[in-house]
Amino acid sequence: xxxxxxxxxxxxxxxxxxxxxxxxxxxxxxxxxxxxxxxxxxxxxxxxxxxxxxxxxxxxxxxxxxxxxxxxxxxxxxxxxxxxxxxxxxxxxxxxxxxxxxxxxxxxxxxxxxxxxxxxxxxxxxxxxxxxxxxxxxxxxxxxxxxxxxxxxxxxxxxxxxxxxxxxxxxxxxxxxxxxxxxxxxxxxxxxxxxxxxxxxxxxxxxxxxxxxxxxxxxxxxxxxxxxxxxxxxxxxxxxxxxxxxxxxxxxxxxxxxxxxxxxxxxxxxxxxxxxxxxxxxxxxxxxxxxxxxxxxxxxxxxxxxxxxxxxxxxxxxxxxxxxxxxxxxxxxxxxxxxxxxxxxxxxxxxxxxxxxxxxxxxxxxxxxxxxxxxxxxxxxxxxxxxxxxxxxxxxxxxxxxxxxxxxxxxxxxxxxxxxxxxxxxxxxxxx
Numbered sequence: 001x002x003x004x005x006x007x008x009x010x011x012x013x014x015x016x017x018x019x020x021x022x023x024x025x026x027x028x029x030x031x032x033x034x035x036x037x038x039x040x041x042x043x044x045x046x047x048x049x050x051x052x053x054x055x056x057x058x059x060x061x062x063x064x065x066x067x068x069x070x071x072x073x074x075x076x077x078x079x080x081x082x083x084x085x086x087x088x089x090x091x092x093x094x095x096x097x098x099x100x101x102x103x104x105x106x107x108x109x110x111x112x113x114x115x116x117x118x119x120x121x122x123x124x125x126x127x128x129x130x131x132x133x134x135x136x137x138x139x140x141x142x143x144x145x146x147x148x149x150x151x152x153x154x155x156x157x158x159x160x161x162x163x164x165x166x167x168x169x170x171x172x173x174x175x176x177x178x179x180x181x182x183x184x185x186x187x188x189x190x191x192x193x194x195x196x197x198x199x200x201x202x203x204x205x206x207x208x209x210x211x212x213x214x215x216x217x218x219x220x221x222x223x224x225x226x227x228x229x230x231x232x233x234x235x236x237x238x239x240x241x242x243x244x245x246x247x248x249x250x251x252x253x254x255x256x257x258x259x260x261x262x263x264x265x266x267x268x269x270x271x272x273x274x275x276x277x278x279x280x281x282x283x284x285x286x287x288x289x290x291x292x293x294x295x296x297x298x299x300x301x302x303x304x305x306x307x308x309x310x311x312x313x314x315x316x317x318x319x320x321x322x323x324x325x326x327x328x329x330x331x332x333x334x335x336x337x338x339x340x341x342x343x344x345x346x347x348x349x350x351x352x353x354x355x356x357x358x359x360x361x362x363x364x365x366x367x368x369x370x371x372x373x374x375x376x377x378x379x380x381x382x383x384x385x386x387x388x389x390x391x392x393x394x395x396x397x398x399x400x401x402x403x404x405x406x407x408x409x410x411x412x413x414x415x416x417x418x419x420x421x422x423x424x425x426x427x428x429x430x431x432x
Contacts, residue, residue: 014059015059018055018056018059021055022052022055022056025048025051025052026048029044029045029048032044033045046084049083049084049085050084052084052085053084053085053086053087056085098126098127098130098135099130099135099153101125101126103153103154104127104135104137104151105123106154107151107152107153107154107235107236108123108149108151108236111233111234111235111236112231112233112236119231120139120140120141120142120149120231121139121140121141121142121144122139122140123137123139123140123149124137124138124139125137133152133153133156133160133198133199134150134151134152134153134156134235135150135151135153136148136149136150136151137149137151138241139238141228141231141238145228145240146240146241147228147231147238147239147240147241148225148238148239148240148241149231149236149237149238149239150201150236150237150238150239151235151236152199152201152235152236156199157199157200157235160195160199161192164188164191164192164195168188183392183393183395186395187393187395187398190395190398194303197302197303197304198302198303200234201232201233201234201235201236201237201302202232202233202234203302204237204301204302205227205229205232205237207278207301207302207304208224208225208226208227208239208301209227210276210278211224211272211276211280211298211301211304212224212225212226214271214272214276215268215271218271219264219267219268221264221293221294221295221296222264222268222295222296222298223242223244223295223296223297223298224297224298224301225239225240225241225242225297225299226239226240227239228240242289242297242299243289243297244289244290244291244295244296244297245289245290245291245292246285246286246289246290247285247288247290247410247413247414248413249290250290250414251413251414251415253292255415255417257292257294258414258415258416259416259417259418260294261290261294261296261414262368262410262411262414262416262418263418263420263423264294264296265288265296265407265410265411266407266411266420266423267423267426267427268296268298269403269404269407270423270424270426270427270428271427273307273312273315273400274312274315274316274427274428277306277307277308277309277312278304278305278306278307279304279305279307279400279403280298280300280301280303280304280403281303281304281305281399281400281402281403282300282302282303282403282406283402283403283405283406283407283409283410284406285410285413286299287299287300288410305399305400305403307400311337311396314333314336314337314396315333315337315400316428317329317333318330318333318334318337319428320428320430320431321333322355322358322359323359323430325352325355327348327351327352330351334391337394337396337397338392338394338395338396338397339391339392339393339394339396339397340390340391340392341389341390341391341392343389343390344387344389344390345387345390346384346387346390346391347387350380350383350384350387353380354377354380354384357373357376357377357380358373358377360372360373361373361408361411361420362420362421362424363420363421363424364419364421365417365418365419366416366417366418366419366420367416367417368408368411368412368414368415368416368417369412369415369416369417371412374412
């Protein structure tokens, strides 16, 4: 891993080779389909995109380090890829082989300016988590406080900028991005900013402290780890050890407990979006832990999205229009959020059908394990597909959509059966 992270020439050659191979596949596919009918062309294009997606995932996954992190961030924006490519990129593994402890020790000592065992009373050599840009070790502070220490791999931040440029070039040359050049620019700028923030643990420390101060005033059972600034830097982050059970374990607890956990998660997310206007935007279940008293612990604040007051206002107006089934106003708000293209019109009856499906988990007694809205949504996709180009991915909405849908699946994992309408009305009060 260290070798991969520190040799930009080798990474460049692997990415260049991937790009050349995919460009060749694209040209071959075009030549092969010169005499094909529309159905054959669509089948051939789908197969080509599947091959491309697997090649991207295999190349980025094999390279680990910086370029894998770029791939993971790109997978958060999978709306901009054809579904076959998005599916493959979305499978990039979060786990990476751990880095030798000698290199971790050297990184901590370099960042904090003292020998490791002068800084910590003890420091476990075996990490309990390893990811694409760093790994996490348990340790004890001199006063005996149990902590976790996130250590970023040496050289990873310098590598990421060039890696993102190479991945972007590869995707552009393949012609697989579904969006125009101007929107590509905005989206990749957002990906770059997201990556820069994830690589700067000082920003994550600030995110943690803001979220902690916000939630502790509202709900003592939302736990955010405490930052130990004297033991942290740009590439090392020391946090209080906050332990809980996984979502898999919590899913076997009594329904009353599962509902309390799900409601707490739902309210916390809504409060961050609509009141704090900055929210934790990585809903992966591994970023949450649960206790049987209803406590929810939230980890990993490297990914936080800040929303302008205008964007929050448009989301609120969109919700009010959805409650009223006011399609004209829904379209006004989608347009204000840069989510509508100029390609045709979405039929009113399909809007109504989708509104019922999307609002059902928020406004009725809903069994998340049964997941009827999802199943009915899949049926609606077939009749909606030919109008799909009416909508476009928007930098203003991508992370909100991804986070909300991610937590919907967290509630499915918790097997909730509840009516969330009171919380929904609390977060966005209906008009009188």
